[in-house]
Amino acid sequence: MVSVALEIRDGDPWFFSPALRLIDPADASTEVMPVAGAPCYIEARVRNTGDRRVENATVRFYWANPAAGFNRSTANMVGTAFVTLEPGGDEDVLCLSPWVPSPINDGHSCILAEAFHSSLDPLPATVDFSVPTDRHVAQRNLSVISATKMNFAFRFEVHNTDDRQRGFILTVEQRALDTALELLGFQKDRFSAKTQVKSMGFTDQRCYSEVDVGQLRPKIQMSLPAHARTALSVAGTLESDGAALLVVEQLAEDTGTQIGGLGIVIVEG
Amino acid sequence: MAVSVQSRPFASELYSGLALPGGFFVPMLGTQVINAQVSTDSTEQSVSVSVESVSDPNIIVTPNTHGLGDMSAGSVQTLQWRADFSQASPGVHRLSLIAQTATRRIRIIKKIFVLGVVNDPATGAFRAEFPEGRLEVRFTELLVSDKSCDGKNPNAGSVDLKDQDDIYRAISDRIMTSLEFNKKIDCPILILPSGMEIAFVPNPAYDNQFGPLPFADPSAKEVWTAIFAALVFLALLIAFLAGVAASGATVVFTGGAAAPAGAVGVVAITACCNPVQAVAIAVAVGAGVGAAIAGAGDYPNEPFHRGQQATTPPVGTVTTAERLDLALQYVEPIVAGTPYAVEAKWSYTRELLNTTTGDLSVLTHQVSEKRTNEHLLSRYEVEHPDIVRIRKDSKEKAVFVVKARFFGPDDTPVVRDQLFVQCYLEGTGQQADRWYRFLLHDSGIDPDSQPDGTFTGQFYFSEADLGEWDVTVLAQDVNLATEDMTPEEAATYVGSQVLTNQLEITTSGGTCPFTPDGMVRVIFE
Numbered sequence: 001m002v003s004v005a006l007e008i009r010d011g012d013p014w015f016f017s018p019a020l021r022l023i024d025p026a027d028a029s030t031e032v033m034p035v036a037g038a039p040c041y042i043e044a045r046v047r048n049t050g051d052r053r054v055e056n057a058t059v060r061f062y063w064a065n066p067a068a069g070f071n072r073s074t075a076n077m078v079g080t081a082f083v084t085l086e087p088g089g090d091e092d093v094l095c096l097s098p099w100v101p102s103p104i105n106d107g108h109s110c111i112l113a114e115a116f117h118s119s120l121d122p123l124p125a126t127v128d129f130s131v132p133t134d135r136h137v138a139q140r141n142l143s144v145i146s147a148t149k150m151n152f153a154f155r156f157e158v159h160n161t162d163d164r165q166r167g168f169i170l171t172v173e174q175r176a177l178d179t180a181l182e183l184l185g186f187q188k189d190r191f192s193a194k195t196q197v198k199s200m201g202f203t204d205q206r207c208y209s210e211v212d213v214g215q216l217r218p219k220i221q222m223s224l225p226a227h228a229r230t231a232l233s234v235a236g237t238l239e240s241d242g243a244a245l246l247v248v249e250q251l252a253e254d255t256g257t258q259i260g261g262l263g264i265v266i267v268e269g
Numbered sequence: 270m271a272v273s274v275q276s277r278p279f280a281s282e283l284y285s286g287l288a289l290p291g292g293f294f295v296p297m298l299g300t301q302v303i304n305a306q307v308s309t310d311s312t313e314q315s316v317s318v319s320v321e322s323v324s325d326p327n328i329i330v331t332p333n334t335h336g337l338g339d340m341s342a343g344s345v346q347t348l349q350w351r352a353d354f355s356q357a358s359p360g361v362h363r364l365s366l367i368a369q370t371a372t373r374r375i376r377i378i379k380k381i382f383v384l385g386v387v388n389d390p391a392t393g394a395f396r397a398e399f400p401e402g403r404l405e406v407r408f409t410e411l412l413v414s415d416k417s418c419d420g421k422n423p424n425a426g427s428v429d430l431k432d433q434d435d436i437y438r439a440i441s442d443r444i445m446t447s448l449e450f451n452k453k454i455d456c457p458i459l460i461l462p463s464g465m466e467i468a469f470v471p472n473p474a475y476d477n478q479f480g481p482l483p484f485a486d487p488s489a490k491e492v493w494t495a496i497f498a499a500l501v502f503l504a505l506l507i508a509f510l511a512g513v514a515a516s517g518a519t520v521v522f523t524g525g526a527a528a529p530a531g532a533v534g535v536v537a538i539t540a541c542c543n544p545v546q547a548v549a550i551a552v553a554v555g556a557g558v559g560a561a562i563a564g565a566g567d568y569p570n571e572p573f574h575r576g577q578q579a580t581t582p583p584v585g586t587v588t589t590a591e592r593l594d595l596a597l598q599y600v601e602p603i604v605a606g607t608p609y610a611v612e613a614k615w616s617y618t619r620e621l622l623n624t625t626t627g628d629l630s631v632l633t634h635q636v637s638e639k640r641t642n643e644h645l646l647s648r649y650e651v652e653h654p655d656i657v658r659i660r661k662d663s664k665e666k667a668v669f670v671v672k673a674r675f676f677g678p679d680d681t682p683v684v685r686d687q688l689f690v691q692c693y694l695e696g697t698g699q700q701a702d703r704w705y706r707f708l709l710h711d712s713g714i715d716p717d718s719q720p721d722g723t724f725t726g727q728f729y730f731s732e733a734d735l736g737e738w739d740v741t742v743l744a745q746d747v748n749l750a751t752e753d754m755t756p757e758e759a760a761t762y763v764g765s766q767v768l769t770n771q772l773e774i775t776t777s778g779g780t781c782p783f784t785p786d787g788m789v790r791v792i793f794e
Contacts, residue, residue: 014790055332055334056319056332056334078326079323081322081365082320082321082330082365084317084334084369086317091374094321094365095322095325096324096363096365096377097323131587
């Protein structure tokens with residue numbers, strides 16, 4: 001059967017998609033990191049794995065506050081683009097609507113893109129993005145923060161996108177920095193030295209100075225009402241100069257299904 | 270770069286097809302057409318062009334991929350996309366096009382200008398905001414053809430709308446009168462601006478002699494003529510749809526601005542049951558706008574620049590506003606593309622603020638002169654078959670090819686990207702009230718043989734089109750300013766001026782003859 005199958009590649013973990021990039025408006029060949037108040041463009045590499053040419057497929061671009069779990073109603077649309085692809089072809093699609101990272105959370109945000117054709121390859125009829133299981137959608141939820149005297153705190157949100165109260169389990173763990181370098185390759189010199197993280201965990205406090213280190217827990221349970229969101233921080237201490245990658249994952253307590261996640265690269269100084 | 274778009278993509282209005290002065294997109298007009306002239310400097314195979322993205326997410330483009338096949342070096346083809354600008358933000362935006370050839374993919378990013386126009390009910394002025402400030406235009410006097418019509422040619426006798434409190438409403442009423450009289454618009458409704466008050470308020474006030482150019486590109490004159498064109502388009506559309514309202518439907522005004530006086534009720538602007546006489550609107554509006562520009566002059570000879578030149582602000586002052594009172598008298602018949610004369614009287618006022626003392630003062634400059642239209646063709650030729658034959662009981666359509674050549678004032682051919690050319694087919698007799706429109710290109714892409722100054726287009730007639738059709742070829746010049754030009758260089762390019770002379774407008778009596786370029790009969794074999 002002749003078909004169109006649009007895909008934006010997921011990463012490993014899935015919310016580290018290397019197919020999403022931020023581009024300098026002054027030079028489309030230059031990749032940038034998000035900076036609060038500084039406009040940039042989002043670009044997505046879209047592939048047609050089907051056996052039929054698709055003309056003018058739609059690609060939508062979104063941003064959200066760093067969050068574990070959000071959907072089409074809580075994400076903010078940046079803009080729309082169109083792409084024409086031969087079977088087996090892939091192209092970089094640029095969203096010309098500039099995205100200006102919000103000063104809230106110092107510009108740390110998650111970006112997401114979805115590619116579809118309304119008649120030949122439509123999106124599933126749901127408000128949820130379902131990134132790990134839906135090839136149309138990819139997410140890049142990776143932030144880079146600086147530690148101060150080895151200490152750090154990163155603020156993010158947890159969303160319950162369901163129509164009912166739900167319980168969640170959040171975990172944070174350190175992973176190999178190499179996992180993130182595919183996304184940060186243009187800045188890899190900055191992350192050449194690696195280090196370990198100690199005393200990491202979740203806290204309600206925004207600033208490290210307010211954190212009771214002894215109360216940091218790398219795994220917590222929480223319950224949120226329907227469509228509610230709450231803010232948390234990941235805090236901790238680096239053992240030495242260098243960079244480290246932490247991955248936060250949000251699991252549904254009832255099913256154990258992973259429904260969200262984000263990555264944080266911490267660099268001393 | 271092999272495939273490129275040299276000049277700025279420009280707007281054309283959906284019903285008349287007319288390119289707007291300055292190429293501005295105007296939210297008040299809702300859905301418009303984006304026109305981009307795609308060219309190659311080398312031979313390219315299997316070329317296709319599509320829209321990738323627009324920088325304002327409120328501009329809703331209808332995506333379409335244009336397959337051009339092989340393009341030879343020097344080819345230029347105008348490609349079109351519809352887009353809804355009704356919620357667009359005023360200002361400079363960017364459009365990304367993707368040109369795909371047999372060997373590469375090229376991204377082309379070009380600027381487009383969106384001119385936000387609103388009507389101030391308190392003053393009757395139309396106001397346009399842009400990055401450098403705002404321009405307000407109030408029409409104090411308009412000449413509008415009276416209601417009589419000999420069936421095709423409007424009467425030259427005009428109705429003077431001087432001292433009308435609401436000129437917009439007056440235009441609508443005039444068109445409604447025509448509708449009542451003729452049941453549909455038989456003749457072009459002719460509107461000529463004869464008196465205007467124009468004010469430019471810079472933001473911020475400036476301390477040198479010459480103020481900023483709006484959008485840092487077109488001259489201030491072009492901004493107010495764009496407003497005028499948008500005004501007339503809107504008046505015609507709303508008055509026309511008001512005719513629909515009289516029959517029970519309701520009419521709505523889209524475009525993000527307050528509904529002006531004369532709008533009746535509420536309906537989707539696309540819900541139309543009577544055909545708009547596209548060519549009539551196009552030639553009439555084109556002539557009216559052209560006449561206004563002829564009277565005012567092109568940059569740097571237009572009144573604002575000359576007024577700035579003649580009034581040197583004292584040191585220590587800033588210019589807070591500039592005003593222009595402009596009166597035009599059409600002493601010769603207005604025929605697009607010919608050097609007809611217009612008498613212009615204008616008074617320029619520069620309002621100043623002393624930044625130390627806070628004192629206000631003014632400097633003025635007056636001019637009375639006769640100007641001639643500078644957008645010229647010495648002649649043009651249109652060639653097409655007189656008869657198109659369709660095989661009876663066949664579903665096949667029959668092709669109709671139109672060719673046109675245009676010659677500048679020195680009789681040299683005007684070629685390729687210098688013109689925006691359209692052919693209008695207007696049904697007569699049994700085909701009355703039907704019309705078609707298509708572009709002509711000098712591109713070397715089929716049906717055009719080579720980019721040599723012959724503009725070619727084709728249309729396919731079907732059995733439903735049997736009968737006679739008037740053929741009118743409308744050519745407008747193109748703003749060829751490129752992004753590497755200084756604002757002053759770019760402002761010397763106007764663009765969108767109608768050059769073909771099917772319509773002659775006089776204000777001295779008789780009729781204003783409208784002469785199509787030809788006629789074609791569609792018959793069975």
